[in-house]
Amino acid sequence: MDSLITAAALALAAGDPLGALDRVALREDAPALALRGIAMAQLGEFDRAKALLRRAARAFGPKEAVARARCVVAEAEIALVSRDLGWPAKTLDSARATLEKHGDRLNAAHAGHLKVRRLLLIGRLDEAEQVLAELDPAPLPPAARAAHELAVAGIAMRRLKTRTARTALEWARHAARQAGIPGLMAEVDTALLALDTPAARLIAQGEERPLLLAEVEALQASPALVVDTFRYAVRRQEATVSLATRPVLFALVRALAEAWPGDVSRATLIAQAFGGKHADESHRARLRVEIGRLRAELRTLADINATSRGFALAPHQPGAVAVLARPIEVRHASVLALLADGEAWASSALALALGAGQRSVQRALEQLVESGKVQSFGHGRARRWMTPPVAGFTTTLLLPAPLPNG
């Protein structure tokens, strides 16, 4: 590489994107385009950055495979932090394979971590875990090590393994400090804070209280019968009955669990499960059918007894019955849960992450805007959504400079 490219790359590595731009602002050769793209990305100019990196990849030409692949990885990272989840994942995979083939292990690992973060964001935990398991964190420099441990923690937190999550986050904090990247340290601190912030609500025997993630984990290990509103499931320890595709049955079991050991009147069950204001005979008949179905689903865990005014839950084994609910239950809670990460999301990305139609996500977003829970910026396809109040937003854009080696 040449003198100004080296100088610009060193400025970028030292966290000085303006200093880097200063040195290569007017240059149109491939390495300069790549460095300009990365500097623009670090300044938050994602659209400009993507265009520059794409031009750089073309300018590098087919024989400069490693340099091209590094541009692709940088573009993928920008797509990820701007929540453009529709960005072609296969392109990232082939860039990663190219880097591995040419012995650029650091950037190959970076590409791997981007893949893991994308899978985490769209909720494909098993695949994320699988890809992560293939990556060895030991030889990674501090910033990459921190990213690795954040991914480990991200998976552990969603799997309710708080001890694993805390250990990973301690490692991440150590590595982020070594790397000296403020945005990275802030992300680790935010993640650690999440371990000490109520993650759920416990509703049992007429009372409610907030639960930390560790307490949720303890609840799952206890002999209690838990109705889990996060996953639409009923479980006792390892035994799980999923009602994710049976919303009516889930509404019934939740109402029964909240009232346990008491019973619930038919009218209340009908109102909660079918949304009917008053119960007529056809509703009662339907309720009997649905209770019968719920009995069949729950047969390994509990029975449902008829009482004079309605029904009551009767667990097969002694122990409490509890409902595990989201900390705040509002409409469109799942949309809000994604937006709670403070990043700007495209409605198409939200739809992809939720497995919902884009139109219904847009309707939800419009309602959330009306109630002041969400704000949007940009227009048309570039429109992004986020939860207020956010003055700008940080990212963990690591972007290893795609320097030609030599």
Add this chain to the structure above:
Amino acid sequence: MKHSAAEILREYPFPEAETVAGVSFDGKNVWFAAGDRLNAFDPETGKTLRSIDVAAHAGTAYDGRHFYQIAGDLIQKIDPDTGKVLSTIPSPGGGRDSGMTWAEGKLWVGQYRERKIHQIDPETGAILRTIESNRFVTGVTWVDGELWHATWESEQSDLRRVDPQTGKVLETLDMPAGMGISGLESDGGDRLFCGSGNARVIRAVRRPR
């Protein structure tokens, strides 16, 4: 044209260096440009000896009394004893410069992606003449009347001895795949010291006779 594989004699790792750009030799020790400093090491022991705090982004040359160091789009003339920058001239490539060497009162500067080597006046920076390569030029060095330059193109490096009048390639040594060369310097004998950019090592390659 003779064509063979480069024989690597030894590797000197410098994990602390941000980069290994230019490489030079003061008759006893090897110096290399590491971004924000010039480092010296003993090529027999590999031990780092001293360093000069000065911007050092590309080629390094030694005229027997001073160092010349490319930084940004300038060539700095440096007093090795005090580390002071005595004067500067514009670099011929305007910052697109890579390797540099000293020979017979003139500086020779490689211009990386333009695939050129310029001979310039060390006082004024004026370009005296230019020879063309057909590969991206990284390091440049003179030894025993031979002009050698290193290349890095299509992610492959080689070392080539060229005719200083015509630029015609006389001899080529291929580096192993993926092993890049940034700066280049000869010790006046059998060894060519090769920088490696981000790989943070210096490799000694045997100069064929």
